[in-house]
Amino acid sequence: MTMVDGLAPDRSIWDYIAVELRRQREVKGLSGNKLAGHIGCDRSYVSRVENGRMHLSQAYARKIDEVLDTRFLWLVELAEASDHGDWFTGLVQHEERATHHRMWEALIVPGLLQTEDYARAALTVGLVDDVEKALERRMTRQRAVWEMPNPPYVSAIINWYVLEQPVGDARVMREQLAWLLELGGRPNVTVRVLERSAGANVGQDGSFTLLAVDGRDVAFADAPERGRLITNPPDVQRFQVRYDRIANIAANRSDSRILMERAMESYT
Structure with missing residues (x-):
């Protein structure tokens, strides 16, 4: 074709x-x-x-x-x-209906897990014309997910780099890591860390999210300017396999909490 x-x-x-x-x-x-x-x-x-x-x-x-x-x-x-038929707005529609979020983030705390100050700092260094407007959209996305009567199950794996790369000042990082620890203590949320010792892995191909919506999975692959939503089952399956391979080598829930606590103590 x-x-x-x-x-x-x-x-x-x-x-x-x-x-x-x-x-x-x-x-x-x-x-x-x-x-x-x-x-x-x-x-x-x-x-x-x-x-x-x-x-x-x-x-x-x-x-x-x-x-x-x-x-x-x-x-x-x-x-x-969608606002203009773009994939990102389509992602937001899916987030509001998903029963399970699985996310891999190589460079930054996932948007749904960011504090307001961390999100503002991240948006400030990006290519955003109106930071406050973009920030409000991000906070609205979070509220749509976390304030559901029956919040979804969230499984997040973050790269070690996310803990060591400051976004904002030390206070912003401490509060962000404290928030990750609080979220990770909820029964419906798991936050795990892929340690530096894991070495080269399939997660280096880029960050992505898998969403279970209406009994089927869709994937959203991040990109520098605009991500894309993947709905074709064979393509989605490839992201499922990537996620499983990353999960297999990530630290367990308990060890991940220790890693986040140590990182938080380093921001003084």
Whole structure:
């Protein structure tokens, strides 16, 4: 399958829908004309959607799901709920519904586990035009998760580097590490550390999050400017395997608390 010039499925849900529709149609051996006939639309409509010139409607997405056994209606609803059809906003929608969060963070405390001051310090050194607005969005994301009537189970693994790299001043780091210890003491939260002695590992490929939503897993891979949401089961499975491999060599819960306590004492 040839990628349509100008489409960026790693950044836009709508572009992903366009590319995935063409892929699924070709996998099923259907021409654009045949698919159009099955769902009751003009051939030009299918072409415009696949070229990114028109957004797929919910009505046609539902019909396509019936014909191709896909989940385009879910993707369209996700894109329409997003600010601009971007994957990050899609991630936020998933976070609010997930029953289990598994996260690996190589460089910084995961956003959902950050204190307000740590988050502000992290955002200040990034490419953010309005730090306070971005900070409020991050705090809103946290409240949506932690203030649920039945909060999700959260399994976080952080790299040793996160403990040793100051973000903000010593007070900010002490408070952040104290917060990690407090969160890690909750029955639904586990915070573990991957020690320096673990050496080279698959976590060096980058940070990511796995979310269990509606009985299935999705993955979100971080990137310097914009991450991407992964929904294709074989691709998600690769992130599940990566997480398991990192978890297998991370310190246990008790030893991780000791490592965080020692790190907190170093920020005087």
